[in-house]
Amino acid sequence: MKIGLVDIDSHAKVKKWGATIYPNLALCKIAAYHKKCGDEVEWAMPLFGEYDIIYRSKIFNFSKEDDRHYNAKLVIYGGTGYSIASKLPPYIDDCQPDYSIYPTVPQGVSFGFLTRGCPNKCNWCVVPRKEGAIRPYWDIERVANGNKKLVLMDNNILAAGDYAHEQLEKAILLNYRIDFNQALDARLVDDDFAKQLAKVKWLNNRIRFGCDTQGQIGECEKAISLINSYGYRGEYFLYTMLNDDFVECYNRLHYWWERNHQCRENHTPNIYPYAQPYRDPDNPKRPIPDWQLDMARWVNKHQVFQVTDFDDFEPRKSFKCIYYKNKYITA
Numbered sequence: 491m492k493i494g495l496v497d498i499d500s501h502a503k504v505k506k507w508g509a510t511i512y513p514n515l516a517l518c519k520i521a522a523y524h525k526k527c528g529d530e531v532e533w534a535m536p537l538f539g540e541y542d543i544i545y546r547s548k549i550f551n552f553s554k555e556d557d558r559h560y561n562a563k564l565v566i567y568g569g570t571g572y573s574i575a576s577k578l579p580p581y582i583d584d585c586q587p588d589y590s591i592y593p594t595v596p597q598g599v600s601f602g603f604l605t606r607g608c609p610n611k612c613n614w615c616v617v618p619r620k621e622g623a624i625r626p627y628w629d630i631e632r633v634a635n636g637n638k639k640l641v642l643m644d645n646n647i648l649a650a651g652d653y654a655h656e657q658l659e660k661a662i663l664l665n666y667r668i669d670f671n672q673a674l675d676a677r678l679v680d681d682d683f684a685k686q687l688a689k690v691k692w693l694n695n696r697i698r699f700g701c702d703t704q705g706q707i708g709e710c711e712k713a714i715s716l717i718n719s720y721g722y723r724g725e726y727f728l729y730t731m732l733n734d735d736f737v738e739c740y741n742r743l744h745y746w747w748e749r750n751h752q753c754r755e756n757h758t759p760n761i762y763p764y765a766q767p768y769r770d771p772d773n774p775k776r777p778i779p780d781w782q783l784d785m786a787r788w789v790n791k792h793q794v795f796q797v798t799d800f801d802d803f804e805p806r807k808s809f810k811c812i813y814y815k816n817k818y819i820t821a
């Protein structure tokens with residue numbers, strides 16, 4: 491059989507490692523499964539290709555559709571971008587991913603999940619609806635599959651308690667270099683987790699937390715200071731979700747702007763926030779306000795963020811972000 495793959499979110503774009511390029515894991519597993527069955531697998535060619543099955547995968551519901559015509563006897567749509575109920579059948583999900591379909595993904599790195607699900611119910615997130623309660627999934631050695639560098643996409647690994655401890659211990663003993671690229675929940679970092687997190691070798695030398703509310707600032711600070719007390723000297727990367735409240739977002743991001751300066755002055759492990767404009771999972775066409783886009787531009791360009799305060803940030807010629815403060819913060 492001839493199998494065609496369509497990656498709606500990235501179209502196997504060539505992006506630099508470090509600039510957040512991740513393979514579509516489901517397509518990698520589909521490719522592995524069909525190759526094992528002796529089928530021919532390729533990126534689907536619009537118009538001219540002829541396929542028995544085409545798999546179209548879309549992770550984000552806001553990704554632009556690929557409207558080109560593909561010739562196929564059967565088209566299978568998969569991924570949260572099409573339906574949050576979408577799941578791989580177990581005989582495909584159990585396959586080791588074939589990363590070779592993405593020639594730009596660096597060799598020697600494995601991608602995967604140790605757990606699925608999350609016990610929380612953040613209103614902007616589809617994970618609890620899609621995956622349900624947290625539970626063990628693949629063991630870290632199975633994800634590694636012989637590689638030493640691992641990008642782990644767990645949504646809330648620390649919520650897995652003893653299983654999380656066991657997996658972190660293995661990561662330390664087996665000398666893996668890992669990244670939990672969906673961030674850790676700072677509220678769950680107790681003394682035992684802090685000791686382990688300080689010992690783990692981190693890909694890109696950074697630990698990621700989420701800081702989506704004012705309340706989480708204190709929780710992140712507590713976790714950071716506990717982990718630092720066990721000798722960690724890398725960086726912290728904080729995902730900060732923006733919401734409709736300019737004042738709250740400004741205060742939260744500006745707090746981390748000041749902390750970034752302090753860390754550099756005091757030569758302590760640096761902290762970089764990363765701002766994500768809010769996208770409504772149930773309404774991907776909802777427009778994103780300009781202030782959220784500009785705030786994300788200010789925060790996410792680290793060279794700019796380190797030297798420029800929000801008021802002085804000029805995302806466009808003759809426009810400074812102090813405009814938003816004057817508009818939304820009344821004296």
Ligand code: SF4
Pocket residue numbers: 608609610611612615616617618645646675
């Ligand atoms: S903690 Fe993370 S994964 Fe869990 S519901 Fe909130 S945003 Fe989603």
